Amino acid sequence: MFLDFHKYQGTGNDFVMIDDREERFDIKAIDLVQKLCDRKFGVGADGLILIRNHADYDFEMIYYNADGSQSMCGNGARCAVSFAKQLQIIQEKTHFLAIDGPHTASIDADGWVSLKMGDVSQVSKTDEDYFVNTGSPHHIRLVNDITHYPVYESGKVVRYSDAYKPHGTNVNFIEKINPQEIFVRTYERGVENETLSCGTGVTACALVMGVLGSPSPVKIKTLGGSLQVKFTKKVDGSYHDIYLEGPAQLVFEGGVDTSKILLPKVP
Numbered sequence: 001m002f003l004d005f006h007k008y009q010g011t012g013n014d015f016v017m018i019d020d021r022e023e024r025f026d027i028k029a030i031d032l033v034q035k036l037c038d039r040k041f042g043v044g045a046d047g048l049i050l051i052r053n054h055a056d057y058d059f060e061m062i063y064y065n066a067d068g069s070q071s072m073c074g075n076g077a078r079c080a081v082s083f084a085k086q087l088q089i090i091q092e093k094t095h096f097l098a099i100d101g102p103h104t105a106s107i108d109a110d111g112w113v114s115l116k117m118g119d120v121s122q123v124s125k126t127d128e129d130y131f132v133n134t135g136s137p138h139h140i141r142l143v144n145d146i147t148h149y150p151v152y153e154s155g156k157v158v159r160y161s162d163a164y165k166p167h168g169t170n171v172n173f174i175e176k177i178n179p180q181e182i183f184v185r186t187y188e189r190g191v192e193n194e195t196l197s198c199g200t201g202v203t204a205c206a207l208v209m210g211v212l213g214s215p216s217p218v219k220i221k222t223l224g225g226s227l228q229v230k231f232t233k234k235v236d237g238s239y240h241d242i243y244l245e246g247p248a249q250l251v252f253e254g255g256v257d258t259s260k261i262l263l264p265k266v267p
Contacts, residue, residue, distance in 0.1 A: 001258045005036075005043065007251040008083060010075035010113075012196025012224020014251070016043050017083045020050040020062075030068030035261040037066035042261050043254070046191050047073055049080050051087065058090050060097045065190025072100040072135025074199020074244045078113040081105045082248035100135040111249055117203055117242040123211050130211070132204035134242075136189075137169040140208050146175035146183050151194045155187020172201045174208070181219040182209060196224030203229050203244050210239065217245075 001024065006017040016036050018025060026032070027050070037045045050062040061080040063073045077098055084090045085107055093106045105115040117134055124131040130140040139158050143149050155171035158164070171187040184205045186198040206218035206229035217230040227246035231239050 002255060003036075003258055004253070004255050006083060006086070006253050007043065007045070008079035008248060009224075009251050010078045010197065010199065010248045011222050011227055011246055013047075013073075013075035013079075013198065014045045015073075015076050015079050016045045016048045017079065018048070018050050019083075019087055021053050021059075023052060025050055027062060030064075032258055032261075033064045033068045034066065035258070035263055036256070037064075038261075038263060041263050043256060046188070046195050047076055049073075049076050049083075051080060051084060051089070054097055057097045057102065058094045059084050063099060065188075067190050067192065069190045070099055071190065072098055072118075072200055074115065074117065074135070074201075074203055075197055075246075075248075076199070077103060077105070078115050078199065078244065078246065078248040081107050081113050081115065082111055082250070086250065098135070107248075111247050112245065113248045114243050114245045115199075117200075117244055120207055120239040120242065122237055123207055123239075125211075130208045131169075132207055134200040134203045134207070136200040137164070137167075138172055138201050138204035139164070139169045140172045140174060140205055143173050143175055146173055146185055149173055149185065151185045151187055155194065156192075159187060159189055159192075170198065170201055172198070172205050174205050176209075177221065179214050180217070181221065182206075183221045185223065194223075197222040197227070199227070199244050199246075202227050203242060207231060207239050207242070211237075 054060040175183045186201040202220040230243040232241040
């Protein structure tokens, strides 16, 4: 099968985007997702996103991590909004469906996307760490000298710990820059490595900062660029009107004959 694709990135989180409104892509073809996302033998990406028609929404976003697993992806959703605009499915505003439910979003002329995330009922704390589910599960730890922190090694330990079996969790590390700005690095489940940015992760981290007294909006520095998260904190500790905001950009367009992508066999 020959596939046209578009490559997008949102603060360094990159995605293979496919216009699948004719539903040519087999959504059960996990091996194909893995092949396309492979950085040595395929196109290369943190994830793959299909854009499909939906009777009740502007479009449906079907998201896969690089290993073929599925979850909500904040940066991926922002890129999906930008791609939907390129396809002329939407203009400045949209109401679309993702794996965790409906979302609304807006995009301006410069490609800045404001994505409304789902409400969060609580932020949990265990010892000195936190846990937040923002459509994907996130373990959060405050650290010092994040530039030199062993994100991969420490993240992998938490991701595969007994506490999160069998599905695991994403792991985020925060360094506070000032009361309204943080530096976040993330070990992503499904990618099984550190990524340059994680949308659901920085959203979770911003809500933790809300617990610690930071007002909205919280600005976030990542290895791939800058984002911000707006939120309303209720007296019961829940969060509503959560918006993940940042750029989403087209990197390049291309085509691939999927029959010619062959991953090496592991001995």
